[in-house]
Amino acid sequence: MKEDASGLDVTWSTEEIIDKRNRFFAATQRAFVPYEKPLIIKRGKGQYVWDEQDNRLIDLLGMNLCISVGHAHPRVVAAMTSQVEQLTHCTTMFYHPVPAHFAEELAATMPASCDWVVHFTNSGAEAIDLALMMARTATGNHDIIALRNSYHGATYGAQSVTGVGNFRHNIGQVPNVSFAAEPDQYRGIFGEGVQPYLDDLDRTINYTTSGQLAGIIIEPVQGYGGIIPMPEGYLKGAFERTRARGGLCILDEVQSGFGKTGESLWCFESQGVVPDIMVLAKGIGNGIPLGAVVAKREVAETMADKFLFHTYGANPVACAVGREVLKIIEDEDLVANAKKVGAKLGEGLKALQQRHEVIGDVRGRGFMQAIELVSDREAKTPASAETAFVFERSRAHGLVLSKSGNFKNVLRMVPPLCLSMDDVEPVLDALDRSFTDLEKSNSIGRS
Known part of the structure; x- marks a missing residue:
């Protein structure tokens, strides 16, 4: 048993770590273990991590896409440390400048043709739940279209629009969600091309909804589903069909955002579309828990009389890190x-x-x-x-x-x-x- 920097006892014994997790973690938290022998991460630097035996590995997953600018980036560490030393938390019922600055800076990355606002959450799944609620409130409609093979999270609301079976529990799902075929150019049910999948979207709307949509939710690149990029023209066609039925267009950039595709900061920018609502998380905080919904002001304002509160949403430490992440992506x-x-x-x-x-x-x-x-x-x-x-x-x-x-x-x-x-x-x-x-x-x- 060794002490960490705080003076607390921490074990780095492989067997003890595994035993403690198996003994004290609930089944819901210990189930997702991909390797036959659990991988124990001790430290990280840049694109590398070291296990408890000090074996170095190249982190090709960014700790589930959360590490965007590198493990233990010195500027991120400095931004976080500086804010922690001043104030660890400020609930959103009180004001602090750091989250307001970050909201302004995120809004500035969006198309200038619209007026954008930001709602910070603790995670991507929470942000998905809020985006769905926002679309239904703004339109007065209930029906949501999602894509098969999609992953949006495992909370009660997010899993209802998730099309990967491993993340759909055998419980009643949030209603009024229909699934259209994903335009997978390798394995899709209609083969290659875009029009057959847009035609299927038309059928999904016509046969499984009231015809009055709250919105559609799409990952520009399906992440957990196996890196399935939306082919050129699909987002444009899907957005046109959704808006024609009164719905809003929600883009889930939790995985594809913050430059992951190498095309632009946001994946949608290369597709010639503008969302009504965009969901962010993971890389936004370089591993610090943070999520966000970025929405057109006229959409978000429809919830002005709704009390919606996230205890740690807009945490100044997380937002200080988020601000620094944006700067690092640009500076480097x-x-x-x-x-x-x-x-x-x-x-x-x-x-x-x-x-x-x-x-x-x-x-x-x-x-x-x-x-x-x-x-x-x-x-x-x-x-x-x-x-x-x-x-x-x-x-x-x-x-x-x-x-x-x-x-x-x-x-x-x-x-x-x-x-x-x-x-x-x-x-x-x-x-x-x-x-x-x-x-x-x-x-x-x-x-």
Whole structure:
């Protein structure tokens, strides 16, 4: 047992940590453990983390996309420390300048054609719940359209618009939600193209709703669903159809925001659309709990007579960090870095696809990259067991990534924006060795 910086006892014994978590965590919090042997993180720096045995790994997941500008970034640490030393918390019923400054700075990143306001929450799922409530209040309508294969969170409201089965509990869901087919250009039920999916959206509206919509909610790049980018023209067509039925357009940029795609700060900017409501979280605070709903003023003002309160929403420490994150992304040109390094990484992943038959598809934008594994390329049969094997081996070769998708056959990579060119070859080499391990294992199994 060792003391941490605060003087409190902290154990770094692998067995003790696992035992304490299993003994004292509720089932709801200990269930989501992707590795066969739990990964224990001791410290991080930039794009790297070290486990309790001091093994260094390249964090290709950014701690579930929360680390945007790098672990323990000195400017983030300084901003947080400075604010903690002055005031740790100020509830929103009282005023503090830091959250107000951050709201102004976030609003300034949005299209100048609209007047934007911000509501800070503690998490992305809370922000999704608020966005749904806001759309229903503003329109007076109830029906919401979501996409299959989507992930918006696991709270009671957010899971009702989540289309990934693993996150839908066997309980009554929030009503008046319909699902349209996601325009997946690799595995989508209508194959490639955009129009068939817009036609399906028309059918979904016509057959499963009242025809009067509260809104539609879309991830510009489906994240947990397996890095499924919305193809050019889909968002524009979906927005037109939604607004024609009186609905508002909600974009969930919890995963794709803050430059992750390497195209712009917000993913929607490259699609020629403007949302009515945008949801942010994860990378907004570089790991500090924070979420936000950014909405057009005329939409948000419809809830002016509604008392909606988040105890830690607009916490000055979290908002101080959020302000610094925005500045770091600009000062260090991290969106451009995501584009340049992400392109190189994507090229390397395509090369791996040529060498390993189990790789059915490689896709992504910037630092949102995915490898989908299949046991038959023509039939696109999900290779879930093979994905689990490669996932485990990639950790042994020094990587942290995600096993995701409805069939858990997608290796998802969304690293911090500071991942460098020097990291690309080690990442590709580790993945190559992991797939080679799989092929050797299959060969041994057949002999």
